Amino acid sequence: MHKSIAVLPLIAIAWSAPAIAGEEPLYADAPEWVEPVDTDAAIAAGHEVVIFDRHYRLEDGVVSQYTDIAYEMRSSQTLQRFGTLQFGWLPDKGDLIIHRVHIIRDGEVVDVIAGGAQPEILRRERRLEAQSLDGALTAALPVPGLQVGDILRYSFSTTLSDQALQNAMQAQAQLTPEPAQLGFGRVVFSWPEDADIHWRAVGQAGEHQEVTRGGYDMVEIALPIAEPEEMPTDAPGRYAVGPTLQAGTFASWEDVSRLMAPHFATEGTIDPNGPVAAEIARIAAATDDKTQQAALALQVVQDEINYLMNGLDGGNYLPQMPEETWELRYGDCKAKSMLLLAMLRELDIEAVAVLVDTNNSDAAAVFQPLPGAFNHMIVRAEIDGTTYYMDGTSAGTRVDTMYEVPDYIYALPLVEGGADLARVEQRWPIAPDQIVRVTYDMSGGVDLPSLYDIEVETRGVYAAQFRAQAAETNPQAIIGNAHTYLTNIVDGILVDAEYHYDEATGVGTLRARGLQLDRFALDRDTATHALATATTNWEFAPDRARRAWRDIPYAVGGPLTIAYESTYLLPEGESIAVNGTHDLDGVTAGTRFNRSITVEGRRVHMEDGYSYIPTEIAAGDIAEGRAQMRQLASGDPQIVITDPVRSWELDDAELARRMASFEQPIDTMLTIDRDNAGYPLMAGVLWMYARDHERALDFFDRSLEIEDNPQTHLLRANVLTQLGRYHDALAAAEIAHDQQGNLESASALAQMLVEMDRADDALDLLDSLGLSGQDANNVVTLWADISGHAGRQEEAWARLSEALMDRPGDGQLLNAQCWLAGTWETNLDAAGEVCDEAVSALNYSASVLDSRALMHYRAGNVDAAMADLDAALRKEPGIAASMYLRGLIKLEQGDRSGAQDLEQARRIAPTIDRQYGHWGLAPTS
Template sequence: MRAVYLGAVAPLAILAAPAWAGDAVVFADAPEWVVPADFDAAVEEDEEIVLFDRQLRLEDGVVRRFTDIAYAVRNSEILSQLGTLQFGWLPDKGDLAVHRIEIVRDGKVIDLLADGIGHEVIRRETELERRTVNGALTALFKIPGLKVGDILRFSSTTTNRDQALAGAMQATEGLTPKPTRLGYGRLRMSWPQDSGVSYAMLGQAPEPSVSDAKGYRTVELILPIEKLEEMPEDAPARFKVPPALMAGSFATWGDVAAVMAPHYAVENTIEPGSTLAKEVDRIRAATPDPLERAALALRTVQDEINYLLNGMDGGNYLPQSPMETWALGYGDCKAKSVLLLAILHKLDIEAEAMLVNSKNGDAVQQWKPLPGAFDHVVVRATIDGTEYWLDGTSAGSRLATIREVPNFGYALPLRASGADLVKLEQRWPGYADRTMRVTYDLSRGVDLPAVYDLDVETRGVLAARMEAQASATDPKEVLGHAQKFTDDLFDGFVYEASYSYDPESGIGHLRAKGVLSEAFALDRDIATHKIYTATTNWSFDPDRARAAWRDIPYRVTGPMTSVEEATYRLPDDGKGATISGSGDLAERMVAGTRFERSLTFDDGVVRVTDSASYIPGEIAAADIPATKAAMRAMNSADPEIRISAPRRVWELSDKEVAQRVKGLIAPANNLVDLWPDEGNFLMLRSALKTLGRDYPGALVDIDKAIALEGSAAAYTGRADILTRMGRFDDAVAATRTAFELTGDLSDATAYAHALALDGRAEEGLELLDSIDVSGEDRSTVAQIFAEIAGTTDRSDEGWAMLAEALSERPGDDALLNSQCWFVGTWNYHLDDGAELCDRAVKAASYSAAALDSRALVFHRLGREEEALADLDAALKKEPAQAASRYLRGIIRLGRGESEGRTDILEALRLAPDIAARYERYGISPAR
């Protein structure tokens, strides 16, 4: 059974508070201060969550937390989830008392505690994957006899005393909003009126009801609260902090700082003559420069002390001593910070511990003063008047990167005299977090894949992430990491990669080689390559259209600096190439980001060097429209490589194509060698060989892939290769298998086409007859039927199917084009063909396909000039349209023009089966 976790541990890990009890469950009545809920009224509401009642009492340094929950068991899934109840607590900080476990069936109560229900107490560290040990215990109760239709009700109380707070108390409880539905929900906190405890609301929390009675103040809210106002994702954290009720005995942030400060006192905590003292001496001897010493100390703490949050034995707020942390070789943020503080103080460097919120630092300013506002501890060192924020739990920090200010928003200095929140003042980094150097070899041409050579240099945390990858020895693992990294940068695949990490400099490198699947976008006779670098293709489009959002600023994240150096080697030494947009970009600030770019174009090589850098900040709502305009203006000038009338792949001889593709086969070989049992890489190599017109070699690879996996995609690829080789009968078998594997309409039509090309059009029509389709699919089948019916005695039927489809979709350009093509290919109703084709061309907005169909009809009618005009227009739109090129070659040869032979040769390079297809239509070049 799946267990339901209903532990009463405070929702923020840092809130757990120590008390002294035992590791046994206490069974007792609910505390006398608990106000019972009206359970019968809650049941009447008929909700799945019948009851959720949470009440807290803050008194005498102890936070007591009572929870009463009831679920209606409405189906077998809920029954399975409720089969085992789990109650969690921290035995070194308090105890667990279970008050009730009951089944309510048909209005009658079955008291499982009175019936002697058993339980098991286990210690289970559920946070080990996050390197957290908290010593929590869990009491498991298996619920006997629970049925669908029952209500399961259970209640418990946990106590928490935090010895680190010197008798002070704190509690923060989130508020459940609609649309969650509850039969009855309540959150209630109370404390002695003279205890100094006060409360505050967080986020979009409503004002509670407050009452004073019998010397206690009570704050209460009914749950769920109203639905929260949605906030934009790019808003600062203070606008998105979840609603909560906070209470505690701290009046000011100074109180919090003063209570916590003693735990971070480090004077005389390093024993003379110890190995830790020797480490301090080593750092002191290494350099007289205080900043260099601070960097070395930080490196020691980051590199030599593993991270492990030990929350056992009151450890949530109490750090280990420096000597203990050094001896153990591990510690959490508190332990690492105390160790770093001790080392820095020994080195006579001014430094103090600082509480921060690592996830929602901007929201801390909205919190009531409580230690629970924070989840992390760092060290602030002051050297020559400059503040340095040192995080012992981070990684890869070195002298070059130590100036970087983390995105923590606000921090609280821990001083015995007290302190107020301080805002972290950002500054621009002195070094790039990532420098990417990449050479793109686009010289093979605009139709063929390109290769790239990449070197990514990283510092700081980014470099530290590469350290683990640098230790990998399995080339498959290395390639996998590199592929994942480059997926956000390139469309294609990595075939060679290596990682390295230099611990002295803290610099990591990824060096990789890969293939870009598509280097150029093609439109008519223009090829374009968008330049993607650090300064290009940025977006800034915050949505502030809602009235409630119009005063919400935009959050700039960071800090992050990227530098890119890109080199592009162009086809044909840059012939016909120009650069559109703005190559150079003087240093410019847009949307909180600094941009700078320089570009040169010489001897067929484009070189771009640029950088983008941003640090945490905000853009006022009033400035967002102007910032959007500035970003659009900058983006409109993004550079782009444009090549006019480039040489296309069909203009290349077989030898030239083979030579150009050869450099692409080698990368595929590497992947096939690494993964010999992976069919996808064989299919990749087969596709590359097909590009190089090595059809026999491509067939060998696709057959190997089929032997391994036999996917429909592999059989479809095999059919394409066989068709190019003129082996139409074998292509039929491959398409048949693909169709049998998928049953898809697309595979069925490919099978029918293959049958027709093999001279078995009747079988293709029979196949289409067997397909039961409707709607748009029926229209598709009609077009395919007509396409292959002309050589059979069912041509009239094909025409009728097109007409019927058009009656359901009047003016459909694809169907009109199919009619035009039917007239041209099969000489059907030719006298009406020109008028019909005019309609098709206009409906299709003069598409290349429609123009090609009309050209065929004009050719049948002997109107060759008009046919050539249409074919020329079609090839301007779609230069790779083999049918247009082939028919133009036939017409030119018929007119005695030698250019016709070039057209036919290039058409055959594009589609080797084009001649066989046109022979079916009764059209062949003049001999």
């Protein structure tokens, strides 16, 4: 059914008698029943829209719509918009009559039509991309000589007499509200005073009176009307209805149903010897189960008949017959519903066509009864006491998904004798629309990358979307499609994907594999991972604070049912537990949540899901729903691993063994798109985790061959440093800084210059940046760190002291002074107080405790140094500097366990011996 057939923007010449519909525009004066506009007064108002005047006359089965518009050309954009006028009409239902096209310039009127301008007639299919033919014609009329400052005024009418309505009429007009400004605005509905016309103003349109003039009843509304009260976006659709005036010959929904029902009678529409009958026989032979039969009939209509809206020859409301639809192999919602109805009835299944609105079916509750209240047709069937709503224009429906009720609030059954508007009763679905099964292999370690395998199983419309994807053969396109689909389901980098679609079951499947970084949050000796559950980030926060909103209910969307099955393979640790709520099964804020978690050794399995269906939550229940949702979210589970094994505790052989599982995914990733620099870049990052710096360097080089990127040069400089190739690292850092030229690249370059015994050049580079604010703080702390290499540590102390005069108590600056004192043995007599102040300012962070520990060590207070080092490593076990210094001290004290500290520190920072050697610190043999 063509969208909202109530009143298309068309008009007519039906003043004395119904016009004969035609494919050429007519020309006539404005109809006598239109009261003229005071044009001078409208112009004097000074608004861009000078006139907007629209009249509807309902008489003798014809709806005549008159439109008068005047617009001031205030810009070149407006000229472009109005340079060619377009008048549209449906030639099978009425006429187009052009009354005037005038240019008003300096008080003079130029008659464009009298000047010889003629429209070009176009058959336009405005919605052809949406498989819609409405048969509309367009008269495209160029407006010659139009200039900025002109007022363009054009008036036209259309007539509309719908074949399907059998002399019944309907019309509706949206009412322009403030803050729109009009020189003159009006909407008028009129009809003979003895006609049985019913009208209603809906959607905060205000109160209006019907009057009688010259034998005609009319409703006249001045525009713009008062600005409507804003409504909450999560309110039921009836609250979102825009201000509209509606009128028609229908007194009730029963009248609409009674009039439309005969068009959808199916008796005698199936040829007993034809192909449709053969399909029906095939279905009947396949199963005796009526529900199965209905599902098979629906599958035929969905899969075998393409969608094409055909509004030609009265087809906005009149359907194609089943045999014609089968022969053409296309049809709109009416044609598909008609074919499905005929098949179901031949199978002895009770079924009826119903009208629904796909945009806002809740609006029917407040509308004047009109066929135009709906824009879609489906079939309602009754089988063994269960009601099914079957949409022939949908896709992928099978017997399990057919049970799901679509998201309509109201439907109008078309039955002989008429039927009232029926509320669509929702129910919880029996099959998920989507099942997500994921296995996360995190067994390598809490600070190593992880792999995941995911399978997404879809049904119904969701599965039908996979049909085209399953036919794709380009690996890049497959990965791209999968990445887009999985973006909100699982994060990480996809390395492989494949789609499947099963025609028999209507199940679409996506299987993919990917990798993830940094899956655990680490705090002291505990690693945690928040499980992604149905309640994670779930929001229920209706705003009803405004007084006018306090009684407005909340509309729950849907239907949608998603199920998750997640398995986590975890690394070793002293203990593994899952905090939070393990089991859920109930409805909160209109949504049914379920969850079940089991822990078996190093394996955690969770089954989780949610389902919601269209319903309303009363305003009085919203506060309770919020509270329940907050309580539910507070129980979001997380995996907790106590004392996990860290990567630096693994020797190179064991680390390589754990990272071996990434070999094949990386190879797969690199073959997807050899021209994508991101893939070898990611491969290089992964091998940095494995401490395989040679392999990481190879991949960074490959990435740079594809795309020259400063960030990749910086990564390359870092890897070269770990390999001890300082000259090459300097060259890479120089390229990065030439390309990027910011503090990040300057810092990296300065560090490389130091390694090449060019500390003064490094300091000069930092001085040349001329930064301020926090960046200036960062520069002065780095300057101080480097200063000793140039013998300028006293100058660094002075610079930090000066910076502290502007930012007294700044923890970063104090920490830099504390670290300077320890590394270069500068101002040790004052450093104790500075370090204590830094520790307090930075709230005993691990990094500042490490700085104070080195100062204590330099000052000969070894016990205090060890206390700070132990505290720092309890807070952050992976601080290489703290490990290294603790190892030095242990060895000096004869504790051979210090060798293990040193070894682990070197695994984290391979150049740490060189770094501490600059400061004259080295382990005792």
